[in-house]
Amino acid sequence: MNAIIPADHRRAKARETFFEHGQIPTGLIDDAIVNSWQRCSAASKNVSERVQFDTVSRSGLLELMDSNQILLEAATQPLEQLGQTVNGAGYSVLLTDDKGVALAARRSGRCANTLINGAFRQGVNLSEATIGTSAMSCAVSERRPVLVSGVEHYLHANRVFNCAASPIVDPMGRVLGAIDITRGNPLEPGSALSLVQQCSARVERQLMGMLSPWLMVSLGWEQNDLRASGDLLVALGQEGQVLGLSPRVRELTGLASTDERLCFQDLFDLRFDELVDGFRGRKQPMTARMHSGLSFSLRPVNTDARKTVRRSSANPPAKRLPDSTDFGDPAISRQATLAGRAMEKGLPVLILGETGTGKEVMAKSLHSGSMSSSGTFVAINCAAIPESLIEGELFGHAEGAYTGARRGGAPGKIEHADGGTLFLDEIGDMPLGLQSRLLRVLETREVTRLGSATPKPVRFQLICATHRNLSEAAQNGDFREDLLYRIKGMTVRLPRLAERSDLKNFIVDRCRVLTQGSRELSQDCLDGLIRYDWPGNVRELIYALTHADALAEPDEVLELCHFPEEIAAPTTVAVGSNRTVNRGGTLKSLERAVIDEALAIEGGNVSRAAKRLGIGRATLYRRFKAGSENGP
């Protein structure tokens, strides 16, 4: 019946059925859209509402980029290529996170529609709660590609949009966001859907490729099929735990999502140790049957893993640092290499550096280049957790350890890090009592939960970081000297951003990565950025570039005037508002007042307040604590 009713009529009829008769318009439009209409209606959204394409706050944007780093990295190239392909057809391209906030946008040079141009900007909140039905929110909710044209949008004002979106699902089956193409003219449904689908499939392949599993297995259709299939991949950890499945394997297994409890044996009728033994020394693929009865030939695909499987476990391989991390400064790269070697020998690494210099980035990079990369990277910020909670966080608790303790008890972070890496950030802020307990764990390699007498063996790589001078702290009795020697097997010192030998290249590269190659920096601007002191280091640089990218017109070269005021006009006093400075007082009391003000502005949100001040969360906690202890 649909074939003979023109699409416009069907859409109009569906709208009339739903909005005027209060009935479900069955068979007229995509169910995904009807479901969205129902959600909007249940939320009492008014169809005549004005749409406002507001961007998130400056600090929110930074947080957004920070938390979607992996997705942005995986999507950079596919998005660029999609933009080039569809630009001439008048489509603008968008990448959103799972909540519908725009992470990246490529507006078509051929689009003169002000509403589309207003919506397609980085940081604009395009969630269903804000703008009603959209292809992106439908694609994310339904986990499949969706077209939404004209009046299918819930809000009248959005009828100018004709959109196609496809969700992006990570190797664990979590929806990370969506790719969307939109134009004012009607869509060609088949090609629009195919384009977004192909683009999201490319991003998903990149995400799979960014995993560094102990073993990547490729499935082939026929027995003894020697061809590698790029589509059927299973990423496995050293214990056989599933670290990721390619979309086609997820389809074959019928699993929408997985978690780290899923093991190889849960998918196939073959034990993991049999698979590994089978790969050792054999050129032929192994044959295994899925529990559904489907039979495949299995072979290791990544050369690292094949070597790993063929080596004895006593001689584990050294792995590369991931290409995504830029340690362009030769001094930093050299330290990273040495730290990697130290870790191979079982030595702990201590990373020193000011806030925002990339201590956590370095720690993650060392973990993913290490033998324990298939294990979990567990980070704990010793300065950010109240003293009363940190012990339970680290060591866990036994059942009945305290009123309200979970039945069966709960493991702490140290147990979680078993087989992986424990990253103790701001170790210099760890209370002395806990330092003794940590030392015991490091010496005995056993952890005992609170309220328990039974120790449990644990094996993890230790990386610690601090901005403090630990030798001085040890001399003052604030840090245990024996613990200091236990944690500094190898020390990595990260320079301030302004002191990096590759500062110019680093700025240019960060600009390219962050703007997905769409922006350049003028020479004057680059000179200004090189002159600036960067007290917030790399974190501040990323924030500043995000700010400039959001402020500049599309295709405009970035100038200093697009950057935050303290960078564009560095002579301006950048400490707090005049109101604060005019109060007078010591530097300490002023600092406390500035922190109080930032916390008040951000409604008590410590992360956002820290970002507003261009410092890390840990630094804010520390300075806040110091300010409180010393009195006003």
Ligand SMILES: Nc1ncnc2c1ncn2[C@@H]1O[C@H](COP(=O)(O)OP(=O)(O)OP(=O)(O)O)[C@@H](O)[C@H]1O
């Ligand atoms: N080499 C790098 N390449 C790309 N981004 C980086 C690099 N180093 C740091 N960053 C980015 O800078 C920000 C701060 O990095 P990170 O959290 O690792 O710093 P930190 O020294 O641990 O900070 P803090 O001491 O405040 O916790 C993050 O957004 C991170 O992604």
